[in-house]
Amino acid sequence: xxxxxxxxxxxxxxxxxxxxxKELEKxxxxxxSSRELGERMNLTASQIRQDINCFGGFGQQGxxxxxxxxxxxxxxxxxxxxxxxxxxxxxxxxxxxxxxYDGFRKEGFFVRAVFDVSPSLIGVxxxxxxxxxxxxxxxxxxxxxxxxxxxxVPASQAQATADRLAQAGIKAxxxxxxxxxxxxxxxxxxxxxLSDSLHILTYRMNEEALFREIEEKARMNGQEQD
Amino acid sequence: xxxxxxxxxxxxxxxxxxxxxKELEKxxxxxxSSRELGERMNLTASQIRQDINCFGGFGQQGxxxxxxxxxxxxxxxxxxxxxxxxxxxxxxxxxxxxxxYDGFRKEGFFVRAVFDVSPSLIGVxxxxxxxxxxxxxxxxxxxxxxxxxxxxVPASQAQATADRLAQAGIKAxxxxxxxxxxxxxxxxxxxxxLSDSLHILTYRMNEEALFREIEEKARMNGQEQD
Numbered sequence: 001x002x003x004x005x006x007x008x009x010x011x012x013x014x015x016x017x018x019x020x021x022k023e024l025e026k027x028x029x030x031x032x033s034s035r036e037l038g039e040r041m042n043l044t045a046s047q048i049r050q051d052i053n054c055f056g057g058f059g060q061q062g063x064x065x066x067x068x069x070x071x072x073x074x075x076x077x078x079x080x081x082x083x084x085x086x087x088x089x090x091x092x093x094x095x096x097x098x099x100x101y102d103g104f105r106k107e108g109f110f111v112r113a114v115f116d117v118s119p120s121l122i123g124v125x126x127x128x129x130x131x132x133x134x135x136x137x138x139x140x141x142x143x144x145x146x147x148x149x150x151x152x153v154p155a156s157q158a159q160a161t162a163d164r165l166a167q168a169g170i171k172a173x174x175x176x177x178x179x180x181x182x183x184x185x186x187x188x189x190x191x192x193x194l195s196d197s198l199h200i201l202t203y204r205m206n207e208e209a210l211f212r213e214i215e216e217k218a219r220m221n222g223q224e225q226d
Numbered sequence: 227x228x229x230x231x232x233x234x235x236x237x238x239x240x241x242x243x244x245x246x247x248k249e250l251e252k253x254x255x256x257x258x259s260s261r262e263l264g265e266r267m268n269l270t271a272s273q274i275r276q277d278i279n280c281f282g283g284f285g286q287q288g289x290x291x292x293x294x295x296x297x298x299x300x301x302x303x304x305x306x307x308x309x310x311x312x313x314x315x316x317x318x319x320x321x322x323x324x325x326x327y328d329g330f331r332k333e334g335f336f337v338r339a340v341f342d343v344s345p346s347l348i349g350v351x352x353x354x355x356x357x358x359x360x361x362x363x364x365x366x367x368x369x370x371x372x373x374x375x376x377x378x379v380p381a382s383q384a385q386a387t388a389d390r391l392a393q394a395g396i397k398a399x400x401x402x403x404x405x406x407x408x409x410x411x412x413x414x415x416x417x418x419x420l421s422d423s424l425h426i427l428t429y430r431m432n433e434e435a436l437f438r439e440i441e442e443k444a445r446m447n448g449q450e451q452d
Contacts, residue, residue: 084428188430
């Protein structure tokens with residue numbers, strides 16, 4: 001039972017728990033021990049128990065967790081029992097892919113409007129919604145609700161657009177631009193850094209050769225010093 | 227100077243270093259201390275030095291890091307001085323968004339082919355490349371090189387498609403399907419879990435209210451026990 005400062009590592013694992021528990025529930029598994037869940041997720045049993053205890057703890061010693069119950073609790077912790085009104089800002093490839101992704105609707109995320117600065121995109125249909133000019137944003141927000149803005153503009157415009165969204169009253173930004181945003185304290189955000197993810201992949205592709213080289217160099221430096 | 231087991235946390239930070247150093251270089255900054263770089267990245271100076279020392283260390287005590295040199299070294303560590311042939315497997319919204327993303331080409335990632343199982347997509351043009359049937363994959367790979375496969379198929383088909391890619395000789399998978407893949411040891415992968423990222427955002431939106439509730443509940447349980 002702890003205060004509002006759950007570590008980022010725990011927060012990052014919560015959606016993983018949710019995914020695995022959903023799969024287990026689908027497979028008809030009714031209960032699971034922290035050891036079994038840990039094996040599935042490459043975590044230790046004690047890590048699992050610690051993580052879940054951050055939010056009050058829902059298991060029974062020696063019995064394990066009831067899968068549907070824990071899945072429901074984690075969903076509640078993640079705020080997934082609610083519905084969210086979403087606007088998309090930037091109707092390029094990524095913005096359109098997000099708007100067209102049917103999975104979101106199933107999870108309670110509803111795209112209500114799409115905005116872009118480019119005159120050539122205004123009026124274009126994105127998943128049944130005509131793209132509006134960015135300067136219609138404030139007027140639109142006085143009449144409609146938006147819980148989340150998907151920020152899918154080019155990197156060079158990301159901070160200025162985020163500032164504008166914050167000024168317009170948006171409190172949550174899902175950022176696809178490859179930029180770390182500076183936002184007012186009451187605006188939350190999370191970043192999907194696609195290029196970071198690709199760079200981690202190329203790192204893994206090259207890791208072995210890299211360390212062979214580093215070791216080789218170290219050996220040669222060692223010999224020089226002899 | 228250390229062996230090939232750099233922690234996941236360090237690996238996750240490498241692309242962040244690269245991004246910040248690229249921005250600094252663009253802004254004409256020639257050198258930076260670990261303290262200044264740390265402030266930019268929300269890390270301590272000693273964390274920065276430790277991270278960079280995993281790969282041999284490139285700074286001078288009391289002088290800091292030369293920005294262009296360190297950017298170049300981190301790029302090399304990430305394998306970004308190379309070019310990569312990429313195939314896209316799954317020509318839905320995400321696959322098409324990746325294929326159309328011009329930034330990749332600038333970074334040395336070249337989309338060479340696009341595959342899909344859906345007959346209605348075969349022949350459709352994606353960024354100048356006609357979509358091919360999945361059963362053409364093996365034949366295509368005997369004649370062409372593919373360093374990376376972008377896996378952008380539905381969750382239900384992800385593992386089977388990944389197995390097929392691994393059998394066909396693919397050694398690196400950039401996975402957009404919301405599934406943790408099981409792959410042979412010599413195949414590396416990295417996941418872009420879009421829904422995980424969205425769930426972390428909704429967690430942050432709800433965190434304060436959640437902990438008010440948890441504390442309230444704890445208080446009430448405490449009173450009951452009195």
